[in-house]
Amino acid sequence: MRVLATLFAAFFLLQGCASTSLRGTGDLGVVIERATGSVQVIDTTQRSSLGQIAGLGDLSHASVNFSRDERYAYVFGRDGGLTKIDLLQMRIVKRVVxxxxxxxxxxxxxxxxxxxxxxxxxxxxxxxxxxxxxxxxxxxxxxxxxxxxxxxxxxxxxxxxxxxxxxxxxxxxxxxxxxxxxxxxxxxxxxxxxxxxxxxxxxxxxxxxxxxxxxxxxxxxxxxxxxxxxxxxxxxxxxxxxxVYKMPHLEGWAATGNELLVPAVGRHEVLVIGQKEWKESGRIAVHGQPVFVVARPDNRQVWVNFAFPNNDTVQVIDVASRTIVKTLKPGKGVLHMEFTPRGEQVWVSLRDENRVEIYDSASFAKVGEIRADSPSGIFLTPRAHRTGL
Amino acid sequence: MGRETYLVALLLIPFGGQALAAEPSVARQNEIRHLVLQDCGSCHGMSMAGGLGLPLLPEALRDKPKDSLVATILHGRPGTAMPPWKPFLTESEAEWIVDLLLKGQF
Structure with a gap:
């Protein structure tokens, strides 16, 4: 009986391998674990982590780009390391310092x-x-x-x-x-x-x-x-x-078509720049020094996180009315936010809570979370096709 | 456990004739360590090797007067990106941080 069970288990394991050996990468991404020099590979369809890759050096500041086939991630670390990882085989392909x-x-x-x-x-x-x-x-x-x-x-x-x-x-x-x-x-x-x-x-x-x-x-x-x-x-x-207790990041500046929303420096404001005249067309008072000001892909909302000591908060700006329509308090150390390509979900990293939370961007309801060790940057593979990244 | 014992021992050894900072409570020490690693680290690097901010490794700080290091933490450096941390740290806590930085214990 035990032999039979083992055989069954082996059969299902093999089946498992076969079914995971072919898959796309368009719904995958990488979460940086800044304190441990590791990354988790995430799946935004399953809202889960597929596994961890370690040995990437000092990731206390890190960013990630993707190959145009969305299979490989290039991770840039604080220690000058450039690491190429294979999202499908979940391994380091090459690393140079x-x-x-x-x-x-x-x-x-x-x-x-x-x-x-x-x-x-x-x-x-x-x-x-x-x-x-x-x-x-x-x-x-x-x-x-x-x-x-x-x-x-x-x-x-x-x-x-x-x-x-x-x-x-x-x-x-x-x-x-x-x-x-x-x-x-x-x-x-x-x-x-x-x-x-x-x-x-x-x-x-x-x-x-x-x-x-x-x-x-x-x-x-x-x-x-x-x-x-x-x-x-x-x-x-x-x-x-x-x-300013943390430098704003401009990579996530929100360009909503006619306007750019950018973090002010040394002011608790998001600046609105009219792209036609390149002049200020407004400013929105926010909860603290903005760090990331990120537009949802439909440009209707902009999500903002903040520098220490206000880094437990996320605010959502309605672009049309330029008002804050939601203030979330996900927890300590909100470091980054990343939208899925069509914007229905946003992934939010909480460094001090050791988790990444997933929100429905329409209802603001939390729809999932994954555990991660001091998570910071979240990078999804569709970045492969965005100019600039 | 062993490491903490070692740390306390080191702090008790006077050096350079300078008075050592009064030690914060253990709970507060943990909070400050977290602040230094994560929040100072966002500019100076988690390993204190520098980033947009200067390196804070012992060899980078050794030649600077301790008073001015403490003042830099508390009051920032006008004209640079270094902000004042006085709202979040007392003077003796800043001194404690400087002592640990000089010993490379972050």
Whole structure:
């Protein structure tokens, strides 16, 4: 009898293997476990974790891009590690430690190149996305001979990358159509301390947020010769800034079609920028210093989380009325929010609660959760097809 | 357990003629450790090796006067991204943090 049971068990196990060996990856994603240097692979259809991959180094700050086939994730870690993982086989394919300290990266339009933005030593390194072999190295040395930290690296159409130099206050546009010989166009004096940047969904407008002054620096990639345009100059109107206990992230800036919603720096406000005139068209008072300001894919809602000590709260802005329609208190250490591609769910990481919660974005009801160790960034595979990431 | 004993022993050894910070309660120590690792760590790195903020490893701090390190924590550094932590930490707690940073114990 026991033998029979074992046989049955073996049969079902094999069946299990067979049924999981073929599957798509369009509903998969990765949750960073920042304290343990591991990631969980998640399934947004089943609302579950498929497993954990460890050995990714220091992920206290991390970001993730995906291959264009959505099978591989490239994880950029704080220790300069670039790790390629296979979401289906749930394993590390290759890992290189390519710098002392990196902040993020982007994959090229053709999917063949991975660019990594580094703090230490400051610069950008470009790798072959298949082999992770180094293809080009672009040190971020400014006119004065000093190296800068690189932030706000995005890909743009034409197999190009754009990034900003924090200390130098410059924006560089790099053409990698000939990958071994990158062509760099430098824009100087864009403003003081660009700290992060974003690209509009169409890949046209690159906007760098400035920490050292109130305003944004914008590059129109349809007309780069026109140079940098300053947007929202002096939005603080000379008022003293509130302390910022966590840097806002601009990757999630919400572009709702005609308007951009961006976190103010040192003000408990979300700024609304009219995209036609590139002028302030409003501001929305919120619960704290905004960190991520993320639009639901239909652009009707924008979800906002906050810096310490207000990082137990998420607020939902109704874009049409510019009012807050919901304030959630999911728990301590809300670090990131990621929508499913059509926006019916949003996944919210709660670092200090060791869980990721899943919300229905229409009813705001919690519809699931997964356990995770100090979860931070949540990255779903449809990012593979978004310009900039 | 063994590690805590070791830590207490180290704190009892005077160094450089500077008075050591009064120790926060164990529960508060845990809260502060969490704050340093997670919230300071969001700019300075969880391993204190630096990020957008400067490295806070012992070799990076050793040459700086302890008073000014404590003042930086409490009052921030105007003109930089470093905010004041005075609303969340007492002076002796900031001193305790500096002592631990100088010993590389975060």
């Amino acid at each position: 390519q710098a002392g300290n990196s902040i993020g990266g982007a994959i090229s339009q053709d999917g063949k190149l991975i660019a990594v933005a580094n703090y230490e030593p400051g610069g950008v390194k470009i790798f072959d996305s298949t082999s992770l072999e180094l293809v080009a190295d672009i040190p971020a040395v400014a006119e004065n001979g000093k190296a800068s930290k690189v932030i706000g690296l995005v890909d743009v159409p034409g197999n190009q990358f754009v990034f900003s130099l924090f200390e130098a206050g410059e924006i560089w546009l790099v053409d990698v159509r000939n990958p071994g010989k990158p062509l760099v166009t430098k824009f100087r004096n864009v403003g003081k301390e660009p700290y992060d940047a974003m690209i509009t969904a169409d890949g046209r407008f690159y906007l760098a947020g400035l920490f050292g002054e109130d305003g944004l620096a914008m590059l129109d990639l349809w007309d780069p010769q026109a140079g940098i345009k300053r947007v929202m100059d002096g939005y603080g109107r000379g008022q003293e800034k509130l302390p």
